[in-house]
Amino acid sequence: MEGAIKTVVMQYLSSARGKENLSGKNFQKLVQSQMGSILSDTDSSSAVKDMMKGLDDNQDGKVSFQEYLTLVGYLANSMSEQKTTASGADAPKH
Ligand SMILES: [Ca+2]
Numbered sequence: 001m002e003g004a005i006k007t008v009v010m011q012y013l014s015s016a017r018g019k020e021n022l023s024g025k026n027f028q029k030l031v032q033s034q035m036g037s038i039l040s041d042t043d044s045s046s047a048v049k050d051m052m053k054g055l056d057d058n059q060d061g062k063v064s065f066q067e068y069l070t071l072v073g074y075l076a077n078s079m080s081e082q083k084t085t086a087s088g089a090d091a092p093k094h
Protein backbone atom coordinates (compact mmCIF):
# COMPACT_ATOMS: atom_id res chain seq x y z
CA MET A 1 0.00 0.00 0.00
CA GLU A 2 2.69 2.50 0.99
CA GLY A 3 4.71 1.42 -2.01
CA ALA A 4 1.75 2.02 -4.31
CA ILE A 5 1.22 5.53 -2.96
CA LYS A 6 4.91 6.25 -3.30
CA THR A 7 4.81 5.04 -6.90
CA VAL A 8 1.88 7.35 -7.68
CA VAL A 9 3.77 10.33 -6.24
CA MET A 10 7.17 9.47 -7.70
CA GLN A 11 5.77 8.88 -11.17
CA TYR A 12 4.26 12.34 -11.13
CA LEU A 13 7.41 14.00 -9.83
CA SER A 14 9.70 12.30 -12.29
CA SER A 15 7.34 13.00 -15.19
CA ALA A 16 7.04 16.67 -14.20
CA ARG A 17 10.83 16.96 -14.13
CA GLY A 18 10.96 19.24 -11.13
CA LYS A 19 8.14 21.48 -12.27
CA GLU A 20 4.88 22.02 -10.47
CA ASN A 21 2.75 20.90 -13.38
CA LEU A 22 2.90 18.26 -16.07
CA SER A 23 2.99 19.66 -19.58
CA GLY A 24 0.69 18.08 -22.11
CA LYS A 25 3.59 16.20 -23.64
CA ASN A 26 4.82 14.83 -20.31
CA PHE A 27 1.30 13.91 -19.30
CA GLN A 28 0.94 11.95 -22.49
CA LYS A 29 4.19 10.12 -21.84
CA LEU A 30 3.12 9.29 -18.31
CA VAL A 31 -0.27 7.98 -19.38
CA GLN A 32 1.15 5.95 -22.25
CA SER A 33 3.98 4.42 -20.25
CA GLN A 34 2.17 3.83 -16.97
CA MET A 35 -1.54 3.50 -17.70
CA GLY A 36 -1.59 1.94 -21.12
CA SER A 37 -3.00 -1.35 -19.94
CA ILE A 38 -5.85 0.05 -17.85
CA LEU A 39 -6.89 2.96 -20.02
CA SER A 40 -8.11 2.52 -23.54
CA ASP A 41 -7.07 4.89 -26.30
CA THR A 42 -3.74 5.90 -24.77
CA ASP A 43 -2.07 5.32 -28.13
CA SER A 44 -4.17 8.09 -29.59
CA SER A 45 -2.65 11.47 -28.79
CA SER A 46 -5.97 13.19 -29.45
CA ALA A 47 -7.71 10.91 -26.96
CA VAL A 48 -5.06 11.69 -24.36
CA LYS A 49 -5.48 15.40 -25.08
CA ASP A 50 -9.22 15.12 -24.57
CA MET A 51 -8.64 13.29 -21.31
CA MET A 52 -6.26 16.01 -20.20
CA LYS A 53 -8.83 18.70 -20.99
CA GLY A 54 -11.29 16.81 -18.82
CA LEU A 55 -8.81 16.73 -15.94
CA ASP A 56 -7.63 20.31 -16.34
CA ASP A 57 -9.86 22.01 -13.79
CA ASN A 58 -8.19 25.41 -13.94
CA GLN A 59 -7.75 25.16 -17.72
CA ASP A 60 -4.12 26.19 -17.79
CA GLY A 61 -3.23 23.49 -20.30
CA LYS A 62 -1.18 21.60 -17.73
CA VAL A 63 -1.87 18.84 -15.26
CA SER A 64 -1.27 19.75 -11.62
CA PHE A 65 -0.70 17.14 -8.97
CA GLN A 66 -4.29 17.58 -7.81
CA GLU A 67 -5.60 17.11 -11.34
CA TYR A 68 -3.42 14.03 -11.73
CA LEU A 69 -4.93 12.64 -8.53
CA THR A 70 -8.34 13.06 -10.12
CA LEU A 71 -7.24 10.60 -12.79
CA VAL A 72 -5.72 8.22 -10.24
CA GLY A 73 -8.94 8.38 -8.21
CA TYR A 74 -10.99 7.79 -11.30
CA LEU A 75 -8.97 4.69 -12.17
CA ALA A 76 -9.16 3.40 -8.59
CA ASN A 77 -12.89 3.92 -8.62
CA SER A 78 -13.25 2.12 -11.93
CA MET A 79 -11.29 -0.83 -10.57
CA SER A 80 -13.37 -1.00 -7.42
CA GLU A 81 -16.49 -1.10 -9.52
CA GLN A 82 -14.85 -3.69 -11.75
CA LYS A 83 -15.47 -1.59 -14.79
CA THR A 84 -11.81 -1.75 -15.66
CA THR A 85 -11.15 -4.74 -17.83
CA ALA A 86 -8.28 -5.99 -19.89
CA SER A 87 -9.65 -4.00 -22.79
CA GLY A 88 -9.39 -0.82 -20.78
CA ALA A 89 -11.63 1.75 -19.15
CA ASP A 90 -12.90 4.80 -20.93
CA ALA A 91 -11.01 7.97 -20.17
CA PRO A 92 -12.76 10.39 -17.84
CA LYS A 93 -14.74 12.97 -19.74
CA HIS A 94 -16.42 16.09 -18.43
CA1 LIG B 1 -4.37 22.53 -14.80
